[in-house]
Amino acid sequence: DVKVTQSSRYLVKRTGEKVFLECVQDMDHENMFWYRQDPGLGLRLIYFSYDVKMKEKGDIPEGYSVSREKKERFSLILESASTNQTSMYLCASSYRDGGPADTQYFGPGTRLTVL
Amino acid sequence: GNSVTQMEGPVTLSEEAFLTINCTYTATGYPSLFWYVQYPGEGLQLLLKATKADDKGSNKGFEATYRKETTSFHLEKGSVQVSDSAVYFCALSPPLAAGNKLTFGGGTRVLVKP
Numbered sequence: 001d002v003k004v005t006q007s008s009r010y011l012v013k014r015t016g017e018k019v020f021l022e023c024v025q026d027m028d029h030e031n032m033f034w035y036r037q038d039p040g041l042g043l044r045l046i047y048f049s050y051d052v053k054m055k056e057k058g059d060i061p062e063g064y065s066v067s068r069e070k071k072e073r074f075s076l077i078l079e080s081a082s083t084n085q086t087s088m089y090l091c092a093s094s095y096r097d098g099g100p101a102d103t104q105y106f107g108p109g110t111r112l113t114v115l
Numbered sequence: 116g117n118s119v120t121q122m123e124g125p126v127t128l129s130e131e132a133f134l135t136i137n138c139t140y141t142a143t144g145y146p147s148l149f150w151y152v153q154y155p156g157e158g159l160q161l162l163l164k165a166t167k168a169d170d171k172g173s174n175k176g177f178e179a180t181y182r183k184e185t186t187s188f189h190l191e192k193g194s195v196q197v198s199d200s201a202v203y204f205c206a207l208s209p210p211l212a213a214g215n216k217l218t219f220g221g222g223t224r225v226l227v228k229p
Contacts, residue, residue, distance in 0.1 A: 101147035109158055
């Protein structure tokens, strides 16, 4: 079974702190994604990566950056956390050659609260 | 741009009732269409998908048909169970999308009561 794990289920940080969210997948997937989930808005793509050291902006990249130094690990970084970044963050992965219809596999999510 | 619109919840049903969740989309060409489900405390998982017009995806008693003429992909289940209580997300992936990026609808929370 594909497994996508995220470093924390719950996280509480203060405004201005630098925050790291880690995601690891064990299926040798090339593609990895970071989404945020907010009620009524569904999931919105922050960044994705299709290979090591490669990244592309999604729909809402402002205030975030990412790092992918190893194929299995994709990190989301909040350089200076703000209260409007309080949200659920979901990581996902998929095969690059699977095409547009390929399944994305999701982690359990990290609920981040910024005070 | 691409967008997905699905009915707002919550939808509250009794066990064995019929469930329909409407989903319509806007996209260029022929996107792939998906339903993902999120059970309480968990991440999303794929429920079903369809890749071309008139395709029917099905899984766990759920069905959805890709209707190009009405740009819709409505989810249906004939007899729901308490275990179907979850949030359901409709999503699309444009053709030739790099990295199969998904565009999601807002999600519909379904609560099934015994």
